Amino acid sequence: MMRACLLAFLTVTACTEASAPDTTPERTRLAPGEIRSGYTFLQPQTQALQDDDFANPGFLWVDRGDALFHEAAANGKSCASCHGEEGEELASAAAHYPAIDEDSGELVNIEGRINLCRARHQEREPLDYESDDLLGLTAYVAYLARGVPMSVDISGAAQSWYEKGEDYFYTRRGQFNLACSQCHNESWGKKLRGDTISQGHGNAFPGYRLEWQSFGSLQRRLRDCDSGVRAEPLDYGSDTYKAVELYLAKRAEGLAMESPGVRR
Structure with missing residues (x-):
């Protein structure tokens, strides 16, 4: 928890627009061809752990x-x-x-x-x-489904869920006043101490996180992110987190499923 909060604090100090507490960040889109799995930001040793079906703890x-x-x-x-x-x-x-x-x-x-x-x-x-x-x-x-490209339907009844998830992704929250987009759209590829900020895709989940020393769902990761910016995590299975999952799946469209992934 302390490490997550420290990383969030460091992100605040690196963001030039973090001084507008009531402003939703501009919806900076990932340019075509730039969608990259979190796997590409891992150290080679961690990639090797995910790639080895015998060693991968997942x-x-x-x-x-x-x-x-x-x-x-x-x-x-x-x-x-x-x-x-x-x-x-x-x-x-x-x-x-x-x-x-x-x-x-x-x-x-x-x-x-x-x-x-x-x-x-x-x-x-x-x-x-x-x-x-x-x-x-x-x-x-x-x-x-490992290796299958992600592709979700956001038409019809799913549209309002998608929009709800998108709003959450771009809304500042917590004592650090940060939105998901500020790290994963605007700052991906930059360094936070020894880590590289990823684009925040969920294609490796459920997965094993070295920080947890355990296996967990994408919603556990979302709760960690909210805690990291000192916001109150939502309940597991909440409608909002399901909406965020749908938004993230559409945002990652075309990326191959990697579960059980290994992440930092």
């Missing part, structure tokens, strides 16, 4: 998810019963989430879809955010 959760995917519920149904023994029916699904659930009309991310499937088809209780079981299933589904 595969502990993928393996857990694989086992849960094939575990039958009391009604005899497993995830594999509908989606194939190797998950072939879900081969690219994670690259297209968050998405609107047709039955409820609500936006759901992968975690939400897994819990809806558990309730609707397996007569099971939903899993808690950041529980190893939900992280494992999410990691397994995301792993099935």
Whole structure:
């Protein structure tokens, strides 16, 4: 936490427009051809850790998810019963989430879809955010889409969610009065002490962060960012964070899915 706050403080000192407390930053867009995965900003040793499926610690959760995917519920149904023994029916699904659930009309991310499937088809209780079981299933589904370009639908009912997520990305918050865009649009590639600021894409999540020494969801990362600027983190599964996930997925369109990624 202290390290995150220090990095945010250093960002404040580097931003020339941080003196306008009530002003939303100009919506600086990433130019075509400039979209880069956070992987490209990692040290070679960290890249090597992600690339090695035996050494990458995220595969502990993928393996857990694989086992849960094939575990039958009391009604005899497993995830594999509908989606194939190797998950072939879900081969690219994670690259297209968050998405609107047709039955409820609500936006759901992968975690939400897994819990809806558990309730609707397996007569099971939903899993808690950041529980190893939900992280494992999410990691397994995301792993099935590894290498697939991200592409989400923001038309129709998804449009208002996308706009809500975009607004959050550009709104200053917290005691440091910073917006996501100030780091990840305007300052990416610059140095903060020993780190290089990335463009803030979520294509490696759920992923393993060396700072956490653990595996976590994209929403855990969003909560870390809010804490880093000394803003109150939102609840896991909040509509706002789901909207931000949709905005980030569209912003990263074309980047390959990397989960389980490894990040600093």
